[in-house]
Amino acid sequence: MHAPSSSPVASRGHSQMASQLDSNALRKKRLRKPRGRGLRTTTGCLTCRKRHKKCDERRPVCGPCTTRCRDCVYSDTASMPETQSQSADGDDQHGSDMPASSTPTEPLTFPPNVQPPDAPFSTWSPDSAFWTTDFASTRWLDLLANDAAQADSGFSLAPTPAPREGDERLTQAADIESLHTRLSEVVAAERKSWQADADATLTSHEAGLLRHFAERCASWLDLFTPQRLFSTYAIRLALRNAGLMKAILALAARHHAKLPQSGDQDSHNLSGAAENGWIRYYYETLHYVQEALTYNSYTNSEELLATAIVISSYEMLDESDGQGNWQRHLKGVFWIQRSQNVNGASGGLRQAVWWAWLRQDIWAAFREKRPCLSFWVPLEEYHELDKHGLANRAIYLLSQAVNYYVHSRAVGMNPMADPSAPLNLSQVKEKLLRNIGQWKTCLGNQYKPLPTPSSPADVFTRLWIHPPQFGVALQAISFAQILIALHSPALTGFNGYLRMQRTLSEAVDTICGIAIELKEEGCQIMSAQCLYGAGLCVQDRAKQDKILSLIEACESRVGWAPMATWRDDLRREWAQADDA
Structure with missing residues (x-):
């Protein structure tokens, strides 16, 4: 003015x-x-701001978003007083976005003003929770494309165009009913632009890769999903979506290349592929996603979610030393999920994608010493969960244990930042242990060990859990107990010391005993991660050697190279403990 x-x-x-x-x-x-x-006090909704459109700031849906039928999203921080905005951000960072009274699983609230040290990037962004679907997807693609261009000077991706505006005739709708009818027609017509009308025709080599994904790679993603949605439903989506198909082919080709070559039929079908063919599939995936992101219906689709998590798995597998871009790109997948309001109770493939992503983020957060990105809190009581729901809940509890470990470490490094932090952490610990105790009381017979042959030479007592994924759930809970015990204030007295040692010993025996009998390929990645946790509190040389051999066995079944880095890390930890 x-x-x-x-x-x-x-x-x-x-x-x-x-x-x-x-x-x-x-x-x-x-x-x-x-x-x-x-x-x-506001500057328009985030959707209009991103598109540089004039916004009338009408709530809950502004005028431009109403006529264009877009997602209208307002940033809470734009209209709140400063103190309230800070409080809201703190809630997102440390706990749930729901009132504690509505969550049977007790949400864990960590001390305010405690920032995890050595974080490679800011875990929370005030506006990240309010991003629109097209903006979140574009940011994720830009991350991948920029890193790909740095790694390969021959790769280039033009700037992502803005999403299409849609049919202008929507503005002429006489009423809400006709508006919704017209919108449905537009969305259906738009889907045909990025979704094929018929199944794709694959070459013999590509058909072999698709089967390799369905029978092997998908088992990592379907770990606790009884419907096996990646190996059954996602591959059928891929037959009519080129981007998802290219992502699947990239992951399958990369995984097959890492495995020892054999003379079986699977290796024969996949022989003769171009060297580094997976890179071509990866780049083709990025090019397809860039084109498809111009359609709003694609930014809200299952196909995009599935493509994002498959690409994340490819990048995880492609790492050689655990220091690649995969961990950084996990945040991009998180943005897409948040923009679509996807969480651990969304149902169907969206829910399966979320849990597969959380398992990846748990390990990345642990290695980077940062909190897990998600702040979703499950609503179901423990006794309401079936056996598969209990397995997923174990993963959720492990994520909370990682958060506890990170914040406990931060408080220990700067105890004067908040004098009340130790007390708050103690309360968080008690809540977490109480949740773990409730989880254990609801376990059925499927989680009990079955008879198995043993040998006097066994370093650990063998534990055969069938189905095997329930064994992984028990390993995850044991890993959580190790993190809590190792990073809690020292218990006073000899009895306190004995209790901690008993907890650690039982957790190590559970993880290693199950790992000895665990041959299922889909379980190997999580099992190896839990074995690493067990190695952090083992001093006996025979047990240390056995843990290293078990991690090596996991690596041979999956072909994930960073597992060798984990073994080297454990050796350094043990050497430092011996020198202390």
Whole structure:
């Protein structure tokens, strides 16, 4: 808004009139509300701001978003007083976005003002929870494309175009009913632009890769999903979506290349592939996603979610030293899920994607010493969960244990930052242990060990759990107990020391005993991660050697190279303990 003194009237030299205008302007200025007290407290919805459109700020859906049928999202931080905004961010960072009274699983609230040290990037962004689907997807793609261009000078991806505006005739809708009818027609027509009408025709080599994914790679993603949605449903989506198909082919080709070559039929079908063919599939996936992101229906689709998690698995597998871009790209997958309001109770493939992503993020968070990205809290009581739901709940509890470990470490490094932090951490620990105890009381016969042959030479007692994924759930809970025990304040007295040692010993025996009998390929990644946790609290040389051999066996079944790095890390930890 321009000052009155710069008006055309003043510039023409009418001094008397200008003086009067200045006097009136001063009186008006005194009456104007301060900006912090109600004048233009918002700057439009995030959707209009991103598109550089004028927004009338009507709630809950502004005018432009109503006529275009877009997701209208307002940033809470734009209209809250500063103190309330900070409180909301703190809630997102440390706990749930729901009231504690509505969550049977007790949410864990960590001390405020405690920032995890050595975090490679800011875990939380005030606006990240409010991003629209197209913006979140574009940010994720930009992350992948920029890193791909840095790794390969021959790769380039043009700037992602803005999503299509949709049919202008939507503005002529006479009423809400006709608007929704027309919207459905537009969405159906738009889907045909990025979804094929018939199944794709694959070459013999590609058909072999698709089967390799369904029978082997998908087992990592379907670990606790009884419907096996990646190996049954996602591959059928891929037959009509080129982007998802290319992502699947990239993962399958990379995994097959890492495995020892054999003379079986599977290896024969996949022989003759171009060297580094998986890179071509990966780049083709990025190009397809860039084109498809111009359609709003694609940014909200299952196909995009599945493509994102398959690409994340590819990048995880492609790492050689555990220091690649995969961990950083996990945040991009998180953005897409948040923009689609996907969580651990969404149902169907969306829910399966979320749990597969959380398992990846748990390990990345643990290695990077940062909190897990998700702050979703499950609503179901423990006794309401079936055996598969209990397995997923074990993963959720492990994520909370990682958060506890990170915040406990931060408090230990800077104890004077918040004098109340130790007490708050103690309360978090008690809640977490109480949740673990409730989880254990609800376990059925499927979680009990079955008879198995043993040998006097066994370092650990063998534990055969069938189905095997329930054994992984028990390993995850044991890993959580190790993290809590190792990073809790030292218990006073000899009895306190014995209790901690008993907890650690039982957890190590459970993890290693199950790992000895665990041959299922889909279980190997999580089992190896839990074995690493067990190795952190083992001093006996025979047990240390056995843990290293078990991790090596996991690596041979999956072909994930960073497992060798984990073994080296454990050796260094043990050497430092011996020198202390």
